[in-house]
Amino acid sequence: MTLRLAWLEGKLLLREPITLVFVLLLPLVMMVVMCGVFGNDVETDDDGGVIFMGFGATDYYMGAYVAVVVAALGLINLPTHLANYRERGVLRRFEASSIPRPAIVGAHAIITLVLSGIGAILVFGTAKAIYNPTNPVSPGLLVAGFVLAAVTFASFGTMLGLVMPTARAAQGVGIMLWFLMFMLGGVGPPPEVLPDAMGAVGEATPLLHAVRLLQGTWLGSGWDWGRAGILVGITVVSLGISVLVQRLRSS
Amino acid sequence: MIALRLAWLESKLLIREPVTLVFTLVFPVINVLVMGGMFAEAEEGYYRDAVPIDYYTGAYVGLVIAALGIIALPTHIATYRERGISRRFDASSISKSTILTAHTIVLLGLAAVGAILVVLIGVGVWDAGMPHSWDGVLVAFVLGALAFSMIGALLGQALPSSRATLGLGIILWFVMLILGGAGPPPEVLPEAMNAVGSFTPLDHVVLLIQDPWLGFGWSWAETLVVLGFAVGSLGLVALVHRIRSTR
Numbered sequence: 001m002t003l004r005l006a007w008l009e010g011k012l013l014l015r016e017p018i019t020l021v022f023v024l025l026l027p028l029v030m031m032v033v034m035c036g037v038f039g040n041d042v043e044t045d046d047d048g049g050v051i052f053m054g055f056g057a058t059d060y061y062m063g064a065y066v067a068v069v070v071a072a073l074g075l076i077n078l079p080t081h082l083a084n085y086r087e088r089g090v091l092r093r094f095e096a097s098s099i100p101r102p103a104i105v106g107a108h109a110i111i112t113l114v115l116s117g118i119g120a121i122l123v124f125g126t127a128k129a130i131y132n133p134t135n136p137v138s139p140g141l142l143v144a145g146f147v148l149a150a151v152t153f154a155s156f157g158t159m160l161g162l163v164m165p166t167a168r169a170a171q172g173v174g175i176m177l178w179f180l181m182f183m184l185g186g187v188g189p190p191p192e193v194l195p196d197a198m199g200a201v202g203e204a205t206p207l208l209h210a211v212r213l214l215q216g217t218w219l220g221s222g223w224d225w226g227r228a229g230i231l232v233g234i235t236v237v238s239l240g241i242s243v244l245v246q247r248l249r250s251s
Numbered sequence: 252m253i254a255l256r257l258a259w260l261e262s263k264l265l266i267r268e269p270v271t272l273v274f275t276l277v278f279p280v281i282n283v284l285v286m287g288g289m290f291a292e293a294e295e296g297y298y299r300d301a302v303p304i305d306y307y308t309g310a311y312v313g314l315v316i317a318a319l320g321i322i323a324l325p326t327h328i329a330t331y332r333e334r335g336i337s338r339r340f341d342a343s344s345i346s347k348s349t350i351l352t353a354h355t356i357v358l359l360g361l362a363a364v365g366a367i368l369v370v371l372i373g374v375g376v377w378d379a380g381m382p383h384s385w386d387g388v389l390v391a392f393v394l395g396a397l398a399f400s401m402i403g404a405l406l407g408q409a410l411p412s413s414r415a416t417l418g419l420g421i422i423l424w425f426v427m428l429i430l431g432g433a434g435p436p437p438e439v440l441p442e443a444m445n446a447v448g449s450f451t452p453l454d455h456v457v458l459l460i461q462d463p464w465l466g467f468g469w470s471w472a473e474t475l476v477v478l479g480f481a482v483g484s485l486g487l488v489a490l491v492h493r494i495r496s497t498r
Contacts, residue, residue: 017418025422033429036441172269174422176277181284197290 001099004116005107013111016099022072022178023119031065031123034188035131045219051190055219058133060221061141062124066188067149069119071181071207073112074153076162077175079095082161083170105158112154113147120146137220145217145228149210152231155238156206181207206234252344257353262360265323270417274318274424275365279311280372282433287377295470297436301465305380308373309388309464310433313395313457314363317427319358320399322420328354329416330405347492355400362396387463395456398477401484402452408491427453432461452480 013019038057045051052060085091094104127133136142157174164170184198185207191199202208213227223249265271283304298306331337340350363498373379382388410416428434430448437445448454458471 017414018421021418021422023372026425027420029426030429033434033444035443037435037439168269172273175270176273179273179278180281183281189285189289193289194285198285198288 002103002106002110005099005103005112009081009107010111010114013115016077016081018080019073019077019115022076022175023069023115024122024172027072027119028126030068030129030182030187031044031061031132035061035127035133038190040131040133045190045193049192051192053192053215053219056133056247057132057190058127059219060190060215061187062125062127062133062136063216063218064108064121064211065123065127066146067207067210067214068182069123070112070146070153070210071151071185072178073116073119074150074155074157075178076171076179078108078112078154078157079161079164079170079174080167082158083164084167084249087162087167089116107157109151109154112150112231112251116146116150134219136218138217138222141217141223145213145223148231149214152206152210155235155242159238159242159245162242162249181205184208186211206231209234210250222228254349254352256362257345257349258356261327261353262357264359265361268323268327270326271319271323274421275315275361276324276368278313278318278366280367282314283307283311283372284371284376287373287379291377295422299461299465299467301461302380302401303436304373304459305375305465306436307433308370308379308459309382309461310457311369311373312366313391313431313453313460314428314433315369316358316362316392316395316399316456317431317453318424319362320403321424321427322417323361324354324358324400324403325406325410325416325420326413328404329410329413332408333413351400351404351488352403355397356487358403358476359393359396362392366392382464383449384463384469385467387469388428388460391456391459391463394474394477394481395459398452398456398481398484401481404488405484405491408488408495423451427451430454432457452477455480 035058038052038061040056040058042054042056043051095101105120124133160174160177161170164173180201184191184194184202185205185206186202191202191208194202209227209230213224213231216222216224216227253282286307287304290298293300293302297303305430328337331340369377374381406416408421426447430440430444431451431453432448433453437448440448455473455476459470459477460474462468462470
């Protein structure tokens with residue numbers, strides 16, 4: 001049941017041009033440009049400060065852009081899709097035909113993982129072909145971090161989809177959050193050169209923690225329990241709010 | 252007269268669209284805040300030798316125009332076609348040129364709002380320099396808005412659905428943002444990417460606005476290119492109309 005639902009949902013999502021753009025195309029385009037601009041030599045800023053955590057930009061961006069794919073799915077596609085379902089009464093019909101809620105959630109979890117997996121492979125494959133970045137140091141931990149990040153953003157997106165009044169609002173807010181996280185979450189310009197206030201905002205975004213977790217496993221500093229804990233925290237809070245909103249709505 | 256009333260209605264409709272708001276009024280402002288904070292001092296050989304925030308303020312005025320012409324307007328027009336509103340305009344004998352005029356006015360008005368916001372933030376937060384030649388910047392702004400109105404009309408008419416238009420618009424906008432002079436300084440882009448950038452209309456609108464802003468005079472070459480985009484798009488719009496109406 002869950003699998004069949006996942007297959008259907010996947011086909012629906014793929015027909016959505018916005019999904020294709022933000023999950024498969026944009027991370028790729030941005031990665032190609034940013035790695036092209038910054039190269040892969042270890043460099044410092046004008047005052048000799050460390051940038052890109054002391055790694056080559058291309059190596060630095062690998063984990064970062066894998067996280068961007070996950071974030072796009074969770075922030076833009078999932079909430080829009082969910083809000084759209086609510087608007088059109090599809091969720092009510094699911095309930096009426098007694099499809100269990102875990103099956104719906106499970107289906108979306110599978111879709112998120114598979115689609116973001118494809119996006120991530122696309123990013124790394126393309127980078128490998130053009131820029132030859134280093135391979136992940138701990139692939140096992142990388143996959144674990146990837147799954148954790150996907151779960152976090154899926155929960156965050158579920159919350160967003162339930163809280164937002166309409167699909168259009170969800171899409172607008174989702175795109176805005178994504179862009180904000182993109183600029184400040186360690187994926188665009190090197191975070192070390194951001195002004196302090198912006199760096200602080202960046203630290204508050206889930207994306208930055210996902211990026212750092214994945215970079216740790218990719219670049220060899222290992223599993224970052226602090227960041228992982230924050231992601232788990234975001235997941236729990238998002239799910240809590242989702243349940244609360246759902247309860248308020250149904251009463 | 253009808254064009255003006257239509258423009259007023261249309262601008263109210265457009266502004267209610269969250270995606271329009273985000274791309275037109277929010278993103279350029281975020282960009283000014285972030286880029287102005289990162290690059291404070293002028294460095295020889297970068298940013299056309301200008302102070303970065305002066306460079307970017309002009310560039311982001313162009314970016315506002317591009318967001319309207321590439322994302323907001325085409326999606327709006329495609330939605331009208333999908334819902335049969337364009338057909339009803341035809342039936343009530345409101346001419347195509349009236350609608351095009353109305354949309355151009357809307358784009359100019361909304362772009363002005365976004366541009367003022369960008370300039371206020373740039374000047375207020377990062378102390379950006381005001382234009383050397385206000386006349387030049389204003390003329391460049393109007394020309395850029397005109398060109399992007401035509402491009403918007405073309406995209407909205409030529410693409411199959413509003414969802415496709417929105418998707419394509421967003422990807423075009425991002426590509427223009429990073430390759431068209433509004434992202435990293437063009438001097439650090441690899442040559443191939445700069446070549447791609449120079450094919451984007453934003454690149455030329457940005458240069459057209461920046462030249463009088465930074466005191467480089469008026470560029471007739473860029474004027475021609477921007478006018479070329481406007482006239483070319485207008486011609487294609489007419490062509491698409493003709494093909495559509497014979498079917």
